[in-house]
Every structure is written in structure tokens, then in C-alpha cells.
Amino acid sequence: MSDDETMTGVRVSTTAGVVRGRRVRTGDAEVHAFLGIPYAGPLVGAARFAAPSAVDPWEGERPATEHGPTPPQGPYPAPTSELLPSVIVDGDASLNLSVWTPEPGTGRLPVMVWIHGGAFTRGTHRLPTYDGAAFARDGVVVVGINYRLGALGFLSLAGAPDNRGLRDQIKALEWVRDNVAAFGGDPDQVTVFGESAGAMSIAALLSSPYADGLFRRAIVQSGNAVSASDLGDARLVASEFTETLGLPPTVVGVADLPTDALQRAQDAVGLALVGDPNPNRWGASTVARGLGVMSMFPTVDGDILPALPIDAIRAGAGRGVEVLAGTTREEMRFFLVPSGLAAVVTAEMLPGIVGRLGVGSDAVATYTRNRPDESPGDVMCAMFTDYSFRSGTADLVDAIAARDQSAWQYEFAWPTPVRDLRACHALELAFVFDNLGGSAQLTGPTPPQDLADDMHATWVRFAATGDPGWDRVGDTRPVRTFGDASLGADAVVTDPRADELAVFRQG
Incomplete structure (x- = not known):
């Protein structure tokens, strides 16, 4: 955002009370921001492990000019911390959201609801990249939401409802349904969009009966529809978690622990899983569907998630929702290059490493043949990208x-010039939000504005019309490709790298 200027904001009435936002300049446009609005009650004591509660109404006027607290979490460790920012602000009222709008109460504008990523353990909608002013400038009402993360959101404890983080997301969408018209939005024209864990959340919402009718369109960025553990396996993770605390695997006792004690136990479990991804210890679904790194994420609980999302969707869940889904070309370089793992892989090591993905030497030969000038580490990154993201998206x-x-x-x-990351995970976010100014640690100092114009406009077009501007998938797979200089603008490629995609496709 440029020329950011705060001025006296306008008042909007919500179901819980009146909020006053602030006016914001973005370029030549003036939009309205309403920040830190609570959509559920505070997370205090036992409420931290309960279903989200209703907001207590307030008297008078509530200022909505500053972002609210973030869900409890720890900062990203190095080297991720050098690429992705963390914003952590303590406070019990972390189930809050923010709204950016061209003009409150003046029309029936399309609505976009942003669900952030962060492996279900980190993140917040208040990161500068996620500022929604550019969407509001272009005629969309944008809502960014927080939801419970880690143990508070996704640890499966006896005596507590499962999938509390998903329940928060549904509660926020209900707030949008009941309040967004006052901000100028159309509750019947809601698009949910999210990246990574946010995209996996959207796949879960598509499959959940509790989310029926709360959104009309969905944009799934770098996700899949299989990241949900079986309940028995989620309870194995809970046992590991409570064992570190010397407690039984129930909500009794755990709910009274200080947040920092919960965070330490959560961090210990996460490190233990990465160091020893043993299915017998953590459960086969935890290891496979958590991609070997996520220990606390959505659970097939028979309630919020009656079945694995992809199975529920194939059986008819989410019917009537238009979906735009995709990935970055080289997602896993974000995780495997800065850590140094890609650099140490040899041709002799590669078959054993990718054997964990359930594929053999024929698959390695396919990827290697297609990359004659690249290293074994580059081949590994491509294979892990397709396993973790591209196959699930397809x-x-x-x-x-x-x-x-x-x-x-x-x-x-588009390949970033940073650290040989190329078109890595999370790189597209600044382009989608048309917020290139604050993302140099990932995009480099001179990212192409014309690419941001193109991608951002595509997201706006989809939210407004339900058609992003190219042929939908049917008998063929047309893939709109953003940022490949060899293809030029508006490139649509049919079935890119189909031989590689076939390696990891579900039956």
C-alpha cells in the first residue's frame, strides 16, 4: 500500500454493536478498514479448548482502527524466519477479524474471506502482506480472519470438541453471513481463499456440513484435500503431547495450563515428529497426511469432518461451489533449499529418500530424464512438490x-531471485494481494508489478463473476500459468508435466 493515510472513519452497526473504522489511502483511492473486530468470545481458561462462544454485545461505539491480538503461537525458526515474518501479539480476544471495503453499506459487492496459512501452528491475518486495501480499491469487500492454532485449535483431547480451529473458521463465516451487508458486501457472493494450511482448511470446509451455504466460491492456493488425520491417530499425538506434561490425555488439567507451557509441549511434539516420523508412534495418517511435519491439524471426527475431505467431496459434499485451485511450480524449494537438504542429496541417495513417498526408481528416472541439467536435489524438490501439493490439487x-x-x-x-528458491511456496501471496512493497525477503527488491496486476485482477474477476478467464477443467486440464517468461502473458498450458503428475495421483 502506498500513501497510507489514516483519517476519521465511519460507523457500522454489527450484530454485537457499533464499530468505527478508519479511512485509508491506497494510491489514488480511499477505502475503509475495520480492524480487530471480535467474532467469538475471549479464549480464557476452559474456553480455550471449547467451541467458539458468542461475542458479548457492547454499548456505545467500539474503535476498529487497530489490529487485535493474534492466536497463541511461537515464531518461525530459522531459516524460515528469514523468509516469512511473524507477528505475535498476546491477548485473549484473538478470535478477531478485519474488514476492508470500498464503502460501507452502499451496495452488494463481492466478498472474499482470507484464511491464512502456517502449518496450522502459526500465522495471523494481520501480516502486512494480507492487507486487503488493494482488493477494496478494486471493488471487493475483504475479510481476514484469525483462528485457533496448534494445541488450542487442533489437539484431539478427550472431553474437548475436535477441530476447534475449523469451528472458529465456520464461526467467522457465520459472522460474515450476518454482518457483511452492513459493510457493503453481498452475503450470497462469498469467496473463501487461503494458502497452505488455509487452503487445506478450505478443502475441509468444502467437505463439512456445518459450512454448507456459507460460501459460493473457493480459491485453494497450495493445498490439498487429504490433510486430515484419523481420530485414533490424532489421539496418539495427544498422548505424546500430554506425556511431556505428565498429564493424562484429556482436557481436564490441560485446560488450566499457562499458554507458554502448552507452547513448549507443542514445540517438543513437533520436533519429535520431524526427528522420528514413525507411523507406529504417531499414526500412519498423521505422518502421511501431515506431510511428515504437521502433528496437529484437522481430524476426521465424524462431526465437523465426517470423512476425509477428498472422499467427502467425491461423494457430493461442497456441491454448487465453484473452485479455483493451484500451486506454485516449485513449492518444496522453500523447505528444502534454505535448510541445505537439497544441496547434500546425491544420485545414490535419491531413490531411498523418495521411497518414503511410496515410489521407486522408475519415478526417479522420469523426473531425472525431464531435468537433464539439474542436480539430484533439484529432482528431489520437484518430486516432493508434486507429492505434497500438485497431485492433491489435481x-x-x-x-x-x-x-x-x-x-x-x-x-x-515466476522464479524469485532469492536463494535459488525459484517459484517456491508462499511466493505468490504478495502478488495475489498486490502488496509487493513489504515482501522483499522472499520476492527480492524488484518483483514484477505487471504480474501482480494480472494475478490480483484474476482473483477479483473470479470473486465477482465465478469465471477466472480461461477454460475450466473437464476432459482436458487447461492450467493458467502466471509468470513464465518463456510462455508470455495469458498463457494456458494443457496438462503440464503430465507424466510426472501421474506418478503421485490417487486412484
Whole structure:
């Protein structure tokens, strides 16, 4: 955002009371921001492990000019911390959201609800990259939400409702349904969009009966529809968690612990899983669907998630929702290059490493043959990208398209000059939000504004019309490719790298 200027804001009435926002300049436009609005009650004591509660109404006027607290979490460790920022602000009222709008109460504008990523353990909608002013400038009401993370949101404890983080997201969407018209938005034209864990959350919401009717469109950025553990395996993780605290695996006792004690136990479990991804210890679904790194994430609980999201969607869940889904071209370089892992892989090591993905030497040969000038570490990154993100994205798109519903696919291909990361995980975010100014640690100092213009406009077009601007997936797989200089602007590629994608596709 440029020329950011705060001026006296306007008042809007919500179901809990009146809020006053602030006016913000973005370029030549003036938009309205309403920040830190609570959509659920404070997370105090036992409420931290309960379903989200209602907001107590307030008298008079509540200022909504500053962001609210963030959900409890720890900062990213190095080297991730050098690429992604952390904003951590303590406070019990962390179940809050923010709204950016062209003009409150003046029309029936399309609405976009942002669900942030962070491996279900980190993140907040208040990061500068997620500022929604550019969307508001272009005629969209944007809502960014917080939700409970880690143990508070996704640890499966006897005596506590499962999937509390998803319950928070549903509660926030209900707030949007009941309040967004006062901010100028159309509650019947809601698009949810999210990246990484946020995208996996959207796949879960597509499959949940509790989210029926709360959104009309969905944009799934770098996610999949299989990141949900079986309940028995989630309870194994809970046992490991409470064992570090010397407690039984129930909500009794755990709910009274200080947040910092919960965070230490959560960090210990996360490190233990990465160091020893043993299915017998953590459960096969935890290791496989958590991609070997996530210990606390959505759970197939028979309630919020009646089935694995991809299975529920194939059976008809989420019917009527238009879906745009895609990935960055080289997602896993974000995780494997800065850590140094990619640099030490040899050709002799590669078959054993990717054997964990359930593939053999034929798969390695396919990827290697397609990359004659690249290192074994580069080949490994490509294979892990397709295993973790691209194959699951194709499965989700195909599940929607098989019902003769509208589904589109994209790929973000622009290579950042930073650290040989190329088109890595999370790189597209600044382009989607048209907020290139504060992302130099990942994009480099001179990212292409024309690419941000293109990608941001595509997201706006989809939210407004339900059509991003190219053919939907059907008998063929047209993939809109952003940022590949060899293809030029508006490039659509049919079935890119189909031989590689076939290696990891579900049956």
C-alpha cells in the first residue's frame, strides 16, 4: 500500500454493536478498514479448548482502527524466519477479524474471506502482506480472519470438541453471513481463499456440513484435500503431547495450563515428529497426511469432518461451489533449499529418500530424464512438490469437475531471485494481494508489478463473476500459468508435466 493515510472513519452497526473504522489511502483511492473486530468470545481458561462462544454485545461505539491480538503461537525458526515474518501479539480476544471495503453499506459487492496459512501452528491475518486495501480499491469487500492454532485449535483431547480451529473458521463465516451487508458486501457472493494450511482448511470446509451455504466460491492456493488425520491417530499425538506434561490425555488439567507451557509441549511434539516420523508412534495418517511435519491439524471426527475431505467431496459434499485451485511450480524449494537438504542429496541417495513417498526408481528416472541439467536435489524438490501439493490439487479439481461443476487450475511460475528458491511456496501471496512493497525477503527488491496486476485482477474477476478467464477443467486440464517468461502473458498450458503428475495421483 502506498500513501497510507489514516483519517476519521465511519460507523457500522454489527450484530454485537457499533464499530468505527478508519479511512485509508491506497494510491489514488480511499477505502475503509475495520480492524480487530471480535467474532467469538475471549479464549480464557476452559474456553480455550471449547467451541467458539458468542461475542458479548457492547454499548456505545467500539474503535476498529487497530489490529487485535493474534492466536497463541511461537515464531518461525530459522531459516524460515528469514523468509516469512511473524507477528505475535498476546491477548485473549484473538478470535478477531478485519474488514476492508470500498464503502460501507452502499451496495452488494463481492466478498472474499482470507484464511491464512502456517502449518496450522502459526500465522495471523494481520501480516502486512494480507492487507486487503488493494482488493477494496478494486471493488471487493475483504475479510481476514484469525483462528485457533496448534494445541488450542487442533489437539484431539478427550472431553474437548475436535477441530476447534475449523469451528472458529465456520464461526467467522457465520459472522460474515450476518454482518457483511452492513459493510457493503453481498452475503450470497462469498469467496473463501487461503494458502497452505488455509487452503487445506478450505478443502475441509468444502467437505463439512456445518459450512454448507456459507460460501459460493473457493480459491485453494497450495493445498490439498487429504490433510486430515484419523481420530485414533490424532489421539496418539495427544498422548505424546500430554506425556511431556505428565498429564493424562484429556482436557481436564490441560485446560488450566499457562499458554507458554502448552507452547513448549507443542514445540517438543513437533520436533519429535520431524526427528522420528514413525507411523507406529504417531499414526500412519498423521505422518502421511501431515506431510511428515504437521502433528496437529484437522481430524476426521465424524462431526465437523465426517470423512476425509477428498472422499467427502467425491461423494457430493461442497456441491454448487465453484473452485479455483493451484500451486506454485516449485513449492518444496522453500523447505528444502534454505535448510541445505537439497544441496547434500546425491544420485545414490535419491531413490531411498523418495521411497518414503511410496515410489521407486522408475519415478526417479522420469523426473531425472525431464531435468537433464539439474542436480539430484533439484529432482528431489520437484518430486516432493508434486507429492505434497500438485497431485492433491489435481485430485481436488478433478473431484469437482467430475460432478460437471466448474473448477479451474492455475500454476504460479515466476522464479524469485532469492536463494535459488525459484517459484517456491508462499511466493505468490504478495502478488495475489498486490502488496509487493513489504515482501522483499522472499520476492527480492524488484518483483514484477505487471504480474501482480494480472494475478490480483484474476482473483477479483473470479470473486465477482465465478469465471477466472480461461477454460475450466473437464476432459482436458487447461492450467493458467502466471509468470513464465518463456510462455508470455495469458498463457494456458494443457496438462503440464503430465507424466510426472501421474506418478503421485490417487486412484
